[in-house]
Amino acid sequence: MNRDIRHRIFLFILFALSILTSWAQKVTLSGTVKDDSNGETLLGVYVLLSDTARHQVVDGCVTNQAGFYSITVPAGVYEVKISYLSYEEQVHVMELRKSQRFDVDLAPDAILGEEVVIKGERTNQNVQGADVGRMEMKIETIKALPALMGEADIIRSIQLLPGVQSGGEGNSGYYVRGGGTDQNLIMLDEATIYNGGHLFGFFSIFNADAVKNIELTKSGMPAYYGGRAASILSVTQKEGNMKRYEVDGGIGLIFSHLTVQGPFKKEKASFLISARRTYVDWIIQPFLKPTSPLKGMDFYFYDLNAKFNVIINNKHRLYFGAYYGSDVYGFQSGSQQTKAIFNWRNAAASARWNYIISDKLFLNTSATFSYYDFGTQMQLDVYKFKLTSGIRDYSLKSELTILPIPKLTIKTGAHNIFHVCHSGQYAVQAGTGFDFSLPQVQPYLANEMSLYVHTEYDPTPWLKLNMGVRYTNFTHLGGFTRYILDELGYVADSIVYRPGQTIKQYNKVEPRFSARFLLDSMTSIKASATLNYQFLHQISIASISLPTDVWMPSTDILKPQTVWQFSLGVFRNFHKNMFEAYIDLYYKQMYNLAEYRDGLDLSFVTINPDQLYVFGKGWACGAEFFIRKNHGRLTGFIGYTLGYTRRQFDDLNNGKPFWAKYDRRHDVSISLTYEIIRNKLSVSALWVYQTGNTMTIPVGYYFYMGSYITEYSGRNEFRIKPYHRLDLSVDWTIKKTRKWETGLNFSVYNVYNRKNPFFIFFETSTDANFSPEDPNFSMQTQAFQMSLFPIIPSITWNFKF
Amino acid sequence: MQRITYYIICLLTIVCLGCQTEIEVDLPDYTSKLVIEGTIENGKPAMVVLSKSIPFFAEIDMEYIMQNVIVRDAELWVTADDGETEQLNFQFHGESPYYMAFVSPTMRGRENMGYTLRVIYHDTTYTAHTTIPSTFDLDSIWIDTAYMASEFNSDTNATVRCLLTDNPAENNYYSFSVKVRNEKFSDRLWIYTLPIAFDDQTFNGQTFNFEILRAGISSFLMPALDDEVRQDYFRISYRPGDTILVRHSLIDHDTYRFMVTGGNDAVFGSNPFTNPAPVSSNLVGENVLGNWSGFASKVDTLVWEKEE
Secondary structure (H helix, E strand, C coil), X not given: CCHHHHHHHHHHHHHHHHHHHHHHCEEEEEEEEEECXXXXXXXXXXXXXXXXXXXCEEEEEECXXXXXXXXXXXXXXXXXXXXCCCECCXXXXXXXXXXXXXXXXXXEHHHHCCCCCCCCCCCCXXXXXXXXXXXXXXXXXXXXXXXXXXXXXXXXXXXXCCCEEECCCCCCCEEECCCCHHHEEEEECCEEECCCEEHHHCEECCCHHHEEEEEEECCCCCXXXXXXXXXXXXXXXXXXXXXXXXXXEEECCCEEEEEEEEEEECCCEEEEEEEEEECHHHHHHHHCCCCCCCCCCCEEEEEEEEEEEEECCCCEEEEEEEEEEEEEEEEECCCCCEEEEEEEEEEEEEEEEEEEEECCEEEEEEEEEEEEEEEEEEEECCEEEEEEEEEEEEEEEEEEEECCCCCEEEEEEEEEEEEEEEEEEEEEEXXXXXXXXXXXXXXXXXXXEEEEEEEEEEEECCEEEEEEEEEEEEEEECCEEEEEECCCCCEEEEEEECCCCEEEEEEEEEEEEEEEEEEECCEEEEEEEEEEEECEEECCCECCCCCCCCEEECCCCCCCEEEEXXXXXXXXXXXXXXXXXXXXXXXXXXXXXXXXXXXXXHHHHHCCHHHHEEEEEEEEEEEEEEEEECCCCEEEEEEEEEEEEEEEECCCHHHCCEECCCCCCEEEEEEEEEEEECCCEEEEEEEEEECCCEECCEEEEEEECCEEEEXXXXXXXXXXXXXXXXXXXXXXXXXXXXXXXXXXXXXXXXXXXXXXXXXEEEEEEEECCECCCCCCCEEEEEEEEEECCCCEEEEEEEEXX | CHHHHHHHHHHHHHHCCCEEEEECCCCCCCCCCEEEEEEEEECCCCXXXXXXXXXXXXXXXXXXXXXXXXXXXXXXXXXXXXXXXXXXXXXXXXXXXXXXXXXXXXXXXXXXEEEEEEEEECCEEEEEEEEECCCCCCCEEEEECHHHHHHHCCCCCEEEEEEEECCCCCCCEEEEEEEEECCCCECXXXXXXXXXXXXCCCCCCCEEEEEECCCCCCCECCCCCCHHHHHHHCCCCECCCCEEEEEEEEECHHHHHHHHHHHHHHXXXXXXXXXXXXXXXXXXXXXXXXXXXXXXXXXXXXXCCCCC
């Protein structure tokens, strides 16, 4: 052993000893923070420890999903501040000589029913944290926004955030920083939701009454998240009131919703059940003409949420959550020769076990099940057509949070998901005695196993580092038959894989890094670089995402989407954190993006559907500007995104690059709420502006075989008109006590009745017949724009007792 | 799938009481392209219709078509793979949409033969090659009244069904078209059934039961009819008094791709939610549209006698 190596070992031992020594002199304060009114654990509460002599913050942290926090500091006397927006802040002076547990119940300031002075200002976590692209929205903020038909909508609300673009009028799909809708992972209590929309996307599936917390991560994705390339939307259901029974409800013009919650055993176990249903189908049926397309047809959606949780002791807690939602829509032509019924179902179930092993070890283990299926039955004259598709996930995840030394948090875990993708089963019937069922399309089976380590480390007060790495093994499994096609698309050969046999395996490592450089207590610079792989794909056959779109796993043909993202931002708060603002720049490089090949031939569907796709790459870059006012009678935010999104596929658009269909140059959201009478009466306004979507447009046509065939522009060369609208709402709390609350919400959607483009279509008008036999023939094509929502006023009565 | 998308959109529009407004679309400058509609069929002369494509929002009438669409000043040759060559003449032809076309004076299409088309227009040469495969016979073909009777309680409407046995040794591409003749009207041009063309991947080597509806009727190039007859003309089924000519053809792969992509555009091109796809073509040259198509065809005739 040479002298240099000996010297290094000596230094390492010295370093380790110094850590252990310093650790030995430290104490840990840990506990759980709960809502005093209902016993629900609170996520994202700031716990700050300050030096009582110098009044300087020594350390702090944020509660996790289970409301748990843990801080290790040198023994001494500290001022412990626990603060959370809309809750009364608590300040305790504590002498910490040994590690101890300290559980806190925070009282919501709104229920006190009297003027409350918020003692402390909002903490500057948005400046101090290193989580660059994570944004939270409180459910109260969402409920305060003006809503379409009075129904608070979570996905519509997150579409207002910078970098998040809506799919357009009447579409709950969203695009994050140039990624596709399938690149967004939506989770409800850790279970994946594969279709976040009701009524073809007009409303999201999340019932705001049953939701506790919403968190969106769009960059700097930590290693404990994976599986999607653009964003993670994590929605947590309420756990149920631990202290008393409570009923919330609302009766609106389109929906009604009811939530019941309460303790099974006070302070030990609680439940929550929530339901929503539309009833427009019942209301309009008596008024429909016999020839109406909706006469006698089902036309509704509903959803059910349930949650149960039990505190076994102060170390163990169990949660069980479930969601089920269904949409059914049918219509027929006046002659009843054309009939169509669409239905789709979302289901998710989760079981979670939280175990506080010690004040420095926290274990979260969950098992989830996700289910989505879509079906349609159509009759067109003598043809009957049936299509079914869907996906099921079985998932098990365990994550250990370790706090080994002060200023260092480690999260490490394992996650396994087994995917079953039914990419589409078709059956055709034409005429009598002729059933033509296409061969069974095989389900695609795949297993996705991930291991990860995520660290959060503050080496100095001005530097905070979040680093992590995620390893994923993704395997496409048999039974499966791979058909080898010749150049004409005919089956030349086939390979049969037995059940469980590995067909294709991907081993991918995703490094994740983000850093915060604190310039002063109110200003920071944040940077991140991440690599994400996505092994599931949903490719839209239409120009908008629809429930018909199927999910496909990566195979030997369909390779994992690969996205590098870099971001750099300046974050600054003003006026004691009354205002928070940021400017964030991003750049994305995307590979293995998939689209349907041009001139799609349905016969391929019967063989291997993953042979329908072509592959390309993409780029996205942009700048996001955001400013929010947090306190005072007037609150709200202004967000603006300047964005560019390009694609290039060798087999599309003659290989030339083209704008993505949701490329939006400008995207503006302004949301303001003014409290006229505190806790009584408030007005809100929301204005949004978006550059119009791109589209491929006809430029010419020609006659052939007695028909006319269209000639198109280059892909997505045309841009439709911009989208903008103003919404207003008034929230009137008629009565509010500790036991009873009732109020009315008046909303006006699209106040100035803007005719926003839903789609553009073309109609050809002719005089006489196009025939050399008819000299009076003339013909012209005109363009029309279809708009969906005019000005829509609505009123909803809400109650709670 | 595209049709599902279309009906979803119809449903959305109905539900949301959508509002429709005319808009102006600012298109880039458009340069018309040469359109070549060429066919050669066993036992028939080569026929090529040349025309120009039209700006999408142009207002056209018969005068515009005669002056700006139909192309007469071109030189065309067809050469068989065995060397037989002939220049085409611009002349009257009953199966041309415009009654005029470039036609081979003596050359007739032969089964299992390839043909090259050469078009010289304004000093630019365009070429294409197609094949006439072998003709085939149907196992049987009949007028089927059962379905319409059971589903629509109608004994005056019928479909036509056929049985065909696919040749397992070949990749076969089929196309069916019909002409109906009765005392009210007579189809001058072949009307393609839906699908316009299909391959044998799902029934290779098997006997296939196929329904032949008069489904691909276009409102363009229809004969001049009075209103009463016009209603009868736009029907996909058959009625007593109809003489039904069923043309069953085999085509080559390039023609199949052209017919599928062109047919999809004709049927679904107006659906604003589909991603439009370029129409396939076997023509070689810049700024040219259309196809040179070989058909190996036979025609069966069915007569549904009208009861007096």
